[in-house]
Each structure stands twice: as C-alpha cells, then as structure tokens.
Amino acid sequence: MYLKQISYSNFRCLEDTKTELDRNFNLIYGKNGQGKTSFIEAVHFLATGKSFRTKKTKELFRYNRNRVTVFGKYVNKNNEENILAVDVNEERKDFYINKNKNRYIDYVGLLNIISFIPEDIEIITGNPGIRRNFFNYEISQAKKEYLKSIVDFEKILKTRNKLIKEKKTHEDIYKIYNDKFIEEGTEIIVYRREFIKKISILLNLNYRKLFDQKSELKLKYVCFLGDIERKSKDEIKEKFKENVKRKNEREKFIGYSLTGPQKDDFIFELNGRNAKSFSSQGEKKSIIFSLKISEIDMLVKEKNEYPVFIMDDIASYFDEIRKKSILDYFVNKKIQCFITSTEDLNIKGKRFIIEKGKVTEDE
Template sequence: SPSLRRLFIDREISQTDSFYLQQLKKFSHLLKIRNKYLKEKLYENEEYAIYEKEFVECGSYLIEQRKKYIQEISNFVEKIYQNLFDSEKKLKMFYKSCFNLEKTNSLSEIREEFWKEIEKKREKEIQYSFSMVGPHKDDFIFLLEGEDAKLYASQGEKKSIIFSLKLSEIDILSKNKQELPIVLIDDVTSYFDRQRCESVLKYLQEKKVQVFMTSTESLDIDAKYYRIEKGEVYEIINS
C-alpha cells in the first residue's frame, strides 16, 4: 500500500540522515495541527497561515529528499533486476507526488509547485477538513515495460522487483554509511526456485554481507547450517 511504501522510503533515508528524521517528525506534527484547524473551520486564523507556511517548507524538504533517494536507488534496482533475475523487460522506478515534479530541479521549485497545488485544492480541503496535498499523499511506483507493475506484472515478477529493491539497500547503505548491513531472509525458497535462490545468495556472498536465512530445503552454498527442531537449535556439520 502507499502508506507502507512511504514508511519504507522514510525509514531508509532516516538511516543515513538524522535531519530528515527530525523534519519527518515535525511534518507529522504540523499535519495534525493543520487538519485540526481545517476541521474546526479556523483556516482564516492568523496562526493557521503561520502553520501552513511551515507545513509547506517542511513538506517540500521531505519531497526533495525522497525524490533524490528514488533517483539514486532506482539505478541499483534496475541493474539488479535485469542482471540477477535475467529479465529482458525494462524496469523503471519513479517517485509519484500529488503534484507535478517533472520540471522541479530545486527545493524552491518544489515549494512553488506545492503552493500552487494547495491553492487548487484549498476549497476541497476546507470542504473535507483534511490536508490533500503533501508528502503524506505521495508514493513510488515501478513500471515494467512502461506499464504499472502493480497491475500488470506477474507474481514472479513482483517478487523479483521486491527482492531487487531490498538488495539495492546494500549498495545504498555501503555508499552512504560506509558499512555493510546484516541481511535477514525468512524462508527464501518460498520466493524462488532452487536455482534462483542460489543465485541470490551467491550475489549476497559477493557483496560480502553477513546473511541469516531460513529455508525448508538445503541449498548448495558455502555457509554454516543449523537445524531448528522443537525449539532447539543444532549445528549441521555436513550439510
């Protein structure tokens, strides 16, 4: 859902940018205040104008950073999807805002478009008593061969896209934090066939990340194996 995708991108950016996290909390607070003023019909109040200005300033910053992050991570996602999953289909990842971002190349331009959209939606916001414009309404989408992957991709393709997105986090974190994450994968064989699972795990080994995973089947990879039975953990010496 859009809310979970927003949560994903906010969490990822916040891992390497503490100021973003501060602004995210601030925006959440401003959103509640603005909605309260709209609900109580106080939108002509002088304080409302002050809060609205902060709302746009803070929201514009979040949108700018999200847009930059999507542009950065999309390069990794698209390459991983094509190379690791042997797909001939072209994958593209885009940030989808509630207003037009195509011609915005700076924070001031985003802010300007934000204000334009608020003015367009002002009557509806007053009518429905909630904020219809801002980063809380945004999303990101995948296009596979130009079509919305959510609607047209097969289940296998969707799983491959999700894995490509998650694997791309390794590149982003190693680039921005100069450290490698620990990767956790639950029941890897439920996502792909045996050959594809081994390809994914060999890719992770090449990235030199530490991986903890569970599987109902044994896999032909260089790793330590453990068996869990009735709450007990046993190391398997000859897997």
C-alpha cells in the same frame, strides 16, 4: 557491520538463549512452525525496535508473559563492539546502547538491517500508504535528517488538520502551521526525489544482472504536485504554495488536508508497464528482491558500511536456479546474512537447526 551475538527472553516461541553468529552466513533451518521466522524477527527487532510481522509489539511476548527483551552485540566498520538492547513491557519500550538508555531516534540506524520476507510483495500490490511507509523507513536508514523531517511533518500535519477541522484557518496560528507544512513538506519531496532517482538506476542494474538482461525496470516517484523532476527547491515550494491556495476552500469544506506529501506514491514499471497491474508473481518477487539488493548498494554508498541482511523462507520465493544465483550473490559479498529455510542448504557459514523454539548450531 555484523551481529556477533544475540540473546532474548520471552520472544515468541523461542527458548531463552544466547547464540554466537557467523560473520557472513547464517542459515536457520527447521520444519514448519518451529520458530525460524521468529528468530530473524528477533534480529530485526533488535535493530529497529519493530517487528516485520506485526505493529502490535505485545504479540511478541511469549504467551502469558508481559515482557520481552532482546540483546545483541554488533561490530561496526571500525571493528568496535557495541551492545544493543530493547526492553518492552506492557507500558513502555526502552532502548539501550552499551547499557545506557537512549532515545529511539538515536538508537535506530546503528545496526542497519535490510529484510526480505514473503509479505514484502505488498510493496508492489498494496496501497500507496504501504509504499510510503516502506520508503520512509529506507530513506531514513540512509539519511537521518529525513527521519527528523518525517517525524516533524507528521506532527505539523496533525495540527494543521485539527485547525482546519476547528475552522480556524483565518487565525495566525494556522498561518504559522501552514508555512511549516509547506517548508517541511518541500524538504520531504526533495529527499524522496533524490533517493528514488539514485535507487532506480541501481534497481534496473540489479534486476538485469540477477534475473533478466533484456528487461528495463524503473522506479518512479509520483509526487502529489505532478512533475517536479527538473524543479529547484524554491520552485517546488512555490508550486506547493499555489496548490495549497487552490485546495483551500475544499479543505475547509472537507475538514482536513487534501494536499501534501502524505498523498505521494511510487510506481514500479517493468518494460514500460506498471508492475502492480501487469507483472507476474515471479516477476514481482524478483523486482522486490532487486530492490532490497539496491538498498544494500545505497547504504554502502551513503554510509560506507554493509547492512545486515535477513531473508525469510527462501524456498517460497524462487526456483532452484534463482535460489542458487541468489546464494552465490551473498557468498561473494562482505555482507552478513541470515536465511531461513525448511531444508538444509549447502553453504559455507553457520547452520542452525531450530526445533520447538530451541536453536542449536549444527556442526
């Protein structure tokens, strides 16, 4: 799939405009502070309804404005054109597909997007919550059912916590929620295990191909239940039940859930060592880039469709040699990509120069 056109109004520093995009390669270049990141942030926002820079959507409103709108036209693998729009004001966020208002859950995932931004390094260096959020989003893109499980699980967990806190664990309502908690939690564990198993293989292949033939890179799912690698769904559920029983007294004492996939983590291991503690900055960046490339491979496998790829500030990541091999990688793929840079790059495709928020095609 690819994005054919984008337009926006009141989006950060960007001057309201409509831009026709290239099917393959779009370079956005300009000096610092001109709006490069904002431009690809708008692309990301159109696809996901979220920014990759902030959780506070209001920060996207141009200073002193109280509304932001982004429109886009994308073409899917069957060559059909669809129009997407996100419209946000102080009170609400609305999603439109071909001018009809839709629920977020039906909107997200239509335009698949994978982004690579300098802050992504936190997927390795940050706390487990960052990794869980990241993988939740990635698995959801490939499997819609997973998103539903996550949304349901979070509601169940909230209620379970509330019931524990209110000391109602002997009541029937708690038993109902506790069963649901184990049921939905088990689904999540199985989804996570399967996804990580698949992407870990791709990750290793891509890392070796792009950066270092001699290295061995593994991504491991660290389930709160311990080793579940070879367990069936029923066995996992049993193990989960036992775990809940064991933690029961302590939960009542502490006042919230002490067990469940909200405690899961994921580890990157480069040559047998945890990348978080042992890998260099450059290695971490290369691991994350390989991870993003592997997600593309996953989406192509699961959906038979290429996502859109956005990459912010390529120069800050890689030296000249790596930059060239990365650009070559995209040139030879059927994927649409958006890359920002402070310098002009010699590429085939459209080149946009951006100055004080004004985007102009450079011919």
